[in-house]
Ligand code: ADP
């Protein structure tokens with residue numbers, strides 16, 4: 001289902017084990033908009049985790065990244081924050097169409113990402129939608145996806161809208177995120193991903209996140225990324 005506005009969301013709580021908080025770097029030491037900083041603070045996100053610390057400088061500079069870090073390391077904020085900032089810097093607004101898309105392997109994961117996006121974006125004026133519904137919800141989604149600035153989607157559903165929804169266009173897309181790319185491929189979505197990429201403009205920023213660096217992830221990276229920064233974080237970092 002597509003939900004209306006980021007402004008209506010509730011704050012999120014940071015809940016990371018203390019060991020991942022070592023080597024502190026506060027979010028307010030990054031060049032972030034006051035809107036994003038206040039939203040992070042309201043959600044008790046004060047210091048960046050290692051993968052956030054490693055990814056944010058490149059991601060905020062608009063570079064493509066391929067980031068591998070284990071589950072629970074905080075990858076979601078490492079792409080949600082730069083995504084929101086990229087659109088904010090362009091003064092992206094409700095009438096500007098689709099500016100960013102996040103692709104996730106499952107509905108459950110897409111829902112989680114969407115909640116983080118709502119938290120981080122709550123002081124921005126961006127329309128964000130979650131599109132992962134079953135067959136019956138497709139027509140309902142069609143009316144609203146055309147108005148969305150950010151979409152969080154599963155691959156099949158995003159492709160279906162690109163192919164079938166009148167007036168829906170990704171031609172202006174600035175940012176693409178592939179989250180849990182290894183699982184997207186494991187679940188057999190490679191062909192859908194290839195087809196989606198055909199609809200997207202070349203000049204975009206792409207961020208690919210994965211828990212593991214498999215051969216197929218590297219192959220996908222070759223297809224979708226442009227001179228990426230490689231970020232790999234393990235527990236000891
Ligand atoms: P991953 O995608 O790497 O598995 P998540 O993005 O789902 O990790 O984050 C795991 C948990 O860590 C979540 O509960 C999230 O709220 C929390 N978290 C993420 N970043 C921070 C941070 N900078 N400070 C405190 N908690 C955080």
Ligand code: MG
Nearest residue numbers: 072075076179
């Ligand atoms: Mg994740």
